[in-house]
Amino acid sequence: MRKLLSISLMLAMVAGQVSFSGIATALSIPSASSVMNDVQKRYHINTGSVQNFGESFNVASTKKYAPELSISFSPTDPKEGQKVTAKAFPMFFSNPPDQLYYTWYLKRENGSNDVEDWKTEAMRIIANDGADTNRFLPGSSDDDGYKAEHGGGDRTYVDNDWCYIRDPSDGNFYELGPSNSSSADFTCGTAGYQASCISQTQSVASDNSSTYPYKVDGSPVCQGSAPICPDGSLVRCVNPTVVAGTFSLTDTIQRRVYPDTVDPDTGMSTPNYVYDPAVENNMTCRENGTSSDDRCIHLFPNATGHTTGDGSFGADEERYWMTNPADADTADNGNKDEANIVGLGRDTFTWNYQNGDMLGLVVEGVSMVPTKHDDSTMMIMWAFSGDGCRVSNTGSYNTTIKGYSVNIPTTGMGRDEFDECLKDNLVDPLQAGQQNSKKIELDVTATPDNPTNDQTGEKSGDTVTAVASIMNSTRSDAEVTYEWTVEVSDNANMGNPLDITDGLKENGLLPVSRGNGLKTISMPLNMEADMLGGYATNDPLYMRLTAIATENFNASGDRSGHSDVIVRINNTDKKILAYVSKAVPYGSTYKMALADGDSSDTDSLTPICRDYHANASTAEDATDNLDRIACRIIKNEIIGVRVDNSKGEYKDFKWTIDGKTLTCNASVSDDMDCVTNGNEAFFAVVGAPGTVINVKLDALNVETGKSVSLTRAFNVVEPEIVLESADKTAVWPRFVGQFSDISGAMFDEYSSNFFEKYGASTIRMQARFVPSFTQGLSTRTWTIDGVPYPGETVWNSTDGDFFGVEHATAELPVGTVFNVGMTATIVQPVEKRMALRDIWGIDESQSAEVTIGKTVQVQNVADQNTASSGVKKFYAALSGYVPPMLAFAFRIILSGGLLLFAVGFLFSFVPERVSEDMRRK
């Protein structure tokens, strides 16, 4: 009957298909993939994006933010014995920072190798905070215990604590606990039987007959105390020797398997049971580690025989941690002593640094990563000061959560393993500050911008100063080594540079190029041609000053940085020459020309401030050399400045004076060089004495097309007279002493106001005008002892003509003083004053005469040669003094003798009076 019904249904289905085939496409059997494709099409879901999301979702569990930690040190470069403060910056904890547990550990260079000792040393410093233990009383009368909850000080009311550690290599989170494969103990009544889940399968034979054998399908889990199989399969204690694949349960209670086992000796058969019928429903189980205390640990240091953070802090621990037994907060930081030991909120650590100290920190708190447990817990984790810990001793267990078996990776790491890991998380305070930068940021600057090099050997070149500045130095300048190199080239890109550092040092232009604290170098640009090599004739010249700065820390390495600056140098032997000028008539007014001869013949002109003495040994020579740098001129003078361009090397001249344009045109002068060529100009000196005038010339080199700049400084001074001896063998300046310069060389110093001579020597004094060209503008009057002296003499010498006096003196006593004076009136010629008025607008009242004077004393001194020292000096003094005394005594003797003789002689003619008695006789 049943067969007949099924055949009928099949026929109907075939008929139906045939009947529909003529009207529509035949439906395919329903499948998930087809359904999904339809969904994608309907909602425009891109397969790639979904795949990408899915791929990311697959690994999302290893991408979560685990707690991290950074530490900063202050100072970043501690010295031996200096206080150093380490500040911790924990991240990705859900607790506030003041509720985290900071366990610091300090490793001394020659100290213990035990991490627990390191922790003890550091936390002892925190808890004791420098208190004097000698003042502590024995015992413990304070209430300073602290119960440390797992995960931080704010987890007082949380029951479950799940501690985790993240493996930095694979990103997986491992729960702390035993590494057993099963977390439950199942008890089967018969030995050798084990708890298993068995499920029924379907097996279709070739004849399409089905059988439904059983197989072992996993292990049960323990929920509470009852074993259950996740997919609802049967829980049975199974004989593992019998179950080797699938098996059938044929008897009514479905536990016996066939064939029976037959003993070959006895021939007895023993039935085989898949599961033990005696304990079929009496299997019990128990889950391991159901208390969070068995899973979580603290990493606090412990006193011997005590546990830190247990809420009990007795005398032993007070003594061990060197805290005050009578003070619940020895460190006075708001924490109880035991709370300080656990490091509650102690995010800073201060200690006296010693060479080789290394510091570490591990912070315990609640992370932002949720656990898989069916509660409100987040993972309790640690953040390390280094790269964290590699997880070891891993395992996993399954637990049923919300009806599903959840596999949780575990690790059996304990305190010992963590302590080993802490050794790899030490930080060197010395290198903490340089973690962000291994390179010194250096900057080099140089002044002035456009200096001039003097190749002539006159040493009047500009001085270049280069300064190196470090932006990120952690050391003082004295601890930084600077090394300078100087190179020159003919182009701004410094192609084919020539290193002249050694040449500069050999010529004394650069004292040192390497040294500690050598952040500044200065060198005068008096580089002669042989130093510049092939670049001697280049103008302009480019100089690159390179500085390399190095900070040394220890044998492990150093920091360095380098920078340079390129300076454009005027390398020319051209100089601005200065001349006095004259006013030549031009109609009713005057125009300027360079003085001393025909202005068109410049070779005959003598520039001012041109004398140079290579080895200046006198003040006058030194002053002349100084004139070349700052030429002394006087107010109301008109100075002509000129640069030799006889070979047409330059063009496009531009003169400036103190930054303002100095124009020379036909209203000023008729000189071709002024009006047409442009290499000549005139300026009136209007500044007060003490003013410095800077004249600058910019021009273009015709051949190279490069510009050149020349400068000349002028110093406005008051004119003055120096009276000096014209014949130093007759009149000489008085020796006043000696002075020494910084090198220790001794120099004689002579008076400029007092002179000496012997007896009847003729006084020959001459006047030297400063500046020298004012001599020609002067009208002079000489006096001797206040009386005008009419006879002025002119002496001709190689240095020029000098006005002076020659006064013969009689033999006068030693000590006789002659006052020789001269008064001079200095005034510009009338025509020049008119030129000042007409060209520069300087009123003639402002260019009036200036009167200067000078008086010196010449004294007669004794003509005696005195010995310098010793007995000879005594006799010399005696011989020098005796003649006057002898002469005096001689005069007395003569006078007295004459007196006696005169009286005696006079009255020798008078007879003696004879008495009356004698007469009578």
Add this chain to the structure above:
Amino acid sequence: MNLVPLLSRWKRFLMTGIFVIASLLLYGLFPAESRLNGTVQSLVLGAAVFFVLPILFVRMVLCEPFSTLGFRGSNRRFGVVSIPLVVVPILSIWYVLLRTYPVASSYDLPSTVRSSFPLFLFYEVVLVGAIAFLYETFFRGLVQILWLRSFGLWAVFMQLALFLAFVVSVGGGLSWQNAPIFLAGLASGFVASYTGSIPYAWVSAWLVLFLSDVLILVSR
């Protein structure tokens, strides 16, 4: 009138007088050597004029012994008594002058002498003593004892007048600075007149000068 007998009669007197005046003129007009210290020159010249020349005059011109200058003992008994008898009244005059006139402010005693007792002793004993000896030799010995001895007691005042004229003309005029030396001259003149001995006169002059300085110091 025949001058020869007159000159002959007064030969010794005239010779001595001319010598005294010439000596004083010699001292006053003698040119100073600019290269030498003035004080040294005055000491040397004074020694020559006030000591050496009188001795040479007496010995070489007058051909008389030193005793005629007064270099001898007292020719009166108890000559030493005359010293205090003269010094005390003279010092009394000085004391009255000190109390009456602003002598102390005008009298210059070297500061080192005022501040150091050893230097004070050296000053009084050596310097004052030496200067006093020169003046006693010339004015009391040569002038009073030798030249003016025939005038008796008037010789005291005459030599004092001469001494006064000399000091005023050469010593810079009259001043309280010169008062003690005048008083010393007066006292020693009396002593020399009584004893005819220069040593006694010298002691009295020195005492007057020394005690005058002491009174000055005490009065300040």
